[in-house]
Amino acid sequence: MTAIQVAPAAVEAGQDTAVRVRGLVKRYGGRAVVDGVDLDVRRGEVFALLGPNGAGKTTTVEVLEGVRRRDGGEVTVLGQDPATAGRAWRDRIGVVAQSTGVGDALTVRETLDHFARYHGTARPTAELLAAVGLAEAAGTRVARLSGGQRRRLEVALGVQGRPELLFLDEPTTGMDPVARRRFWELVRGLRAGGTTVVLTTHYLDEAAELADRVGVLSGGRLVDVAPPAELGAQLRRVATVRWTEDGATREVVTPEPAAVLRDLLAAHPAGEVPGLTVTRPGLEDVYLSLVGATPEGETR
Amino acid sequence: MTAVLSPATTRPAPPSALAIGLARTGLELRLFVRDPAQVVFSFAYPIVMLVIFASVFAGEDRPGGVPFAQYFLAGIAATGIMLTSFQAVGTALAEERERGDLARLQVIGTPPLGYFLGKAGQVVVTTVLQLAVLLTVAATAYDVPMPDGVGRWLTFAWVVLLGAVAGTVLGIAVASAGSSRAVGNGISAFAVVLQFFSGVFFVFSELPSWMQEVAAVFPLKWLVQGMRSVFLPDAAAVAEPAGSWEHGTTALVLAAWVIIGLVVCARTFRWRRTA
Numbered sequence: 001m002t003a004i005q006v007a008p009a010a011v012e013a014g015q016d017t018a019v020r021v022r023g024l025v026k027r028y029g030g031r032a033v034v035d036g037v038d039l040d041v042r043r044g045e046v047f048a049l050l051g052p053n054g055a056g057k058t059t060t061v062e063v064l065e066g067v068r069r070r071d072g073g074e075v076t077v078l079g080q081d082p083a084t085a086g087r088a089w090r091d092r093i094g095v096v097a098q099s100t101g102v103g104d105a106l107t108v109r110e111t112l113d114h115f116a117r118y119h120g121t122a123r124p125t126a127e128l129l130a131a132v133g134l135a136e137a138a139g140t141r142v143a144r145l146s147g148g149q150r151r152r153l154e155v156a157l158g159v160q161g162r163p164e165l166l167f168l169d170e171p172t173t174g175m176d177p178v179a180r181r182r183f184w185e186l187v188r189g190l191r192a193g194g195t196t197v198v199l200t201t202h203y204l205d206e207a208a209e210l211a212d213r214v215g216v217l218s219g220g221r222l223v224d225v226a227p228p229a230e231l232g233a234q235l236r237r238v239a240t241v242r243w244t245e246d247g248a249t250r251e252v253v254t255p256e257p258a259a260v261l262r263d264l265l266a267a268h269p270a271g272e273v274p275g276l277t278v279t280r281p282g283l284e285d286v287y288l289s290l291v292g293a294t295p296e297g298e299t300r
Numbered sequence: 301m302t303a304v305l306s307p308a309t310t311r312p313a314p315p316s317a318l319a320i321g322l323a324r325t326g327l328e329l330r331l332f333v334r335d336p337a338q339v340v341f342s343f344a345y346p347i348v349m350l351v352i353f354a355s356v357f358a359g360e361d362r363p364g365g366v367p368f369a370q371y372f373l374a375g376i377a378a379t380g381i382m383l384t385s386f387q388a389v390g391t392a393l394a395e396e397r398e399r400g401d402l403a404r405l406q407v408i409g410t411p412p413l414g415y416f417l418g419k420a421g422q423v424v425v426t427t428v429l430q431l432a433v434l435l436t437v438a439a440t441a442y443d444v445p446m447p448d449g450v451g452r453w454l455t456f457a458w459v460v461l462l463g464a465v466a467g468t469v470l471g472i473a474v475a476s477a478g479s480s481r482a483v484g485n486g487i488s489a490f491a492v493v494l495q496f497f498s499g500v501f502f503v504f505s506e507l508p509s510w511m512q513e514v515a516a517v518f519p520l521k522w523l524v525q526g527m528r529s530v531f532l533p534d535a536a537a538v539a540e541p542a543g544s545w546e547h548g549t550t551a552l553v554l555a556a557w558v559i560i561g562l563v564v565c566a567r568t569f570r571w572r573r574t575a
Binding site for chain 1: 303304305306307308310311312313314315319320323327330331334335396399400401403404406407408409410411571572
């Protein structure tokens, strides 16, 4: 192996990389729900794992958090293997999961005050309450919170220990649009401060809004990784040219729409081509193609 | 406007298991008092037992001419300890696991020992309060003589403590066996049968010898016997299976169950039902 080949790998596994995954496999009852995922998350970036329900997002994140055993592959998170890392490592990561309870009988403030005592260092309760917009509900018992408020409390608990790396598993589930916006602001604030964020979502707008890079998971495999605007580069190069001819809609899907247009214009020397449109796939079209759920009516 | 939130630049080591155990003892107690059903059940059950036993069998004497209420106070106190430790912990833990409360503790980096200490702390406090209420009622309403002398109170203290700790670790151990429903039902059924075998409802020495032998394997029989040594006059010791209170054996059996429970906990404790 030459020095030139070694160098990038050394950088990759070093200080610039928060998460490094190679060939991750997780099986349930013989069925692989995560099937050979390779993934790198750089320090300081917001990385979104996007995919439909059952794509393996939660399982992947749970392996990274060290709460689920893997059946194959290598995983390094903040320089350590999550399967064996200890408390000091765990105190450096924050987790907002889907399956964790908060208890019902305490108030919001009591809950935050209590869990502050588990960390080496903790954000003040007042700061957390303000950041997630629960200041007015501070004295409310958790049992009486709405689903969205409860989710915000869980987000507050996730960032309480001032983590370097934050995992957010479908964090905005149940939040109303205002709370969702506020949560996005919180994530931007964390990013601005240098926190690495790995979030899963099935909301495209959320991924586009927050993520530096998006990984699309489908059937346990990572089918694409790119900044949101560049996702599905191959698919985006294709345009659809539509026009009306003899009362019927004609459609051509092509990587070279200009050539199609030149032919069309030549065929209509008199001027206008009726009903002419040229469209390129939006994020949603690209996403649906990537996860293998081609939108209805699209011919390929 | 985006508020910048930075990660910690210096990070002290996370608090010790002992510190978390203390914090959790406070939390567990707070959760306990906010659950009226649990409070009523824990405190009222032994007293209701005492009232029923003393009323039904009023006037009957037991070995050594001991009044009924005095003889059975030992069994009722022991049952109370089992209730607030083994039964309460096993049931609560299975529910906490099912609700995902334990998964939260896991992702936040709680040392299992800190969690166990919190349970044990809560159990010791609630057990002491429960026994205080029970003994007060027994002494004032049924004229049961309280233990005389420091020696008896010391015996009372170590029997309560060992019994409560054994109950706690065994409760944690069995809570991993299944769903909260299965664990709750299993513990209740087991506890009732064990009470019959261990001389809570009957005079132990009058039970068939095979029942006595089965009971001697489990901690409750020793807990009841230890309590009899506290509440009965020394003359009553001749009615015991060995003709004495067997304090040494009692301590050994209870300690052995603590160790067995700890080994099982260390090997089987899980924050989640699946990994």
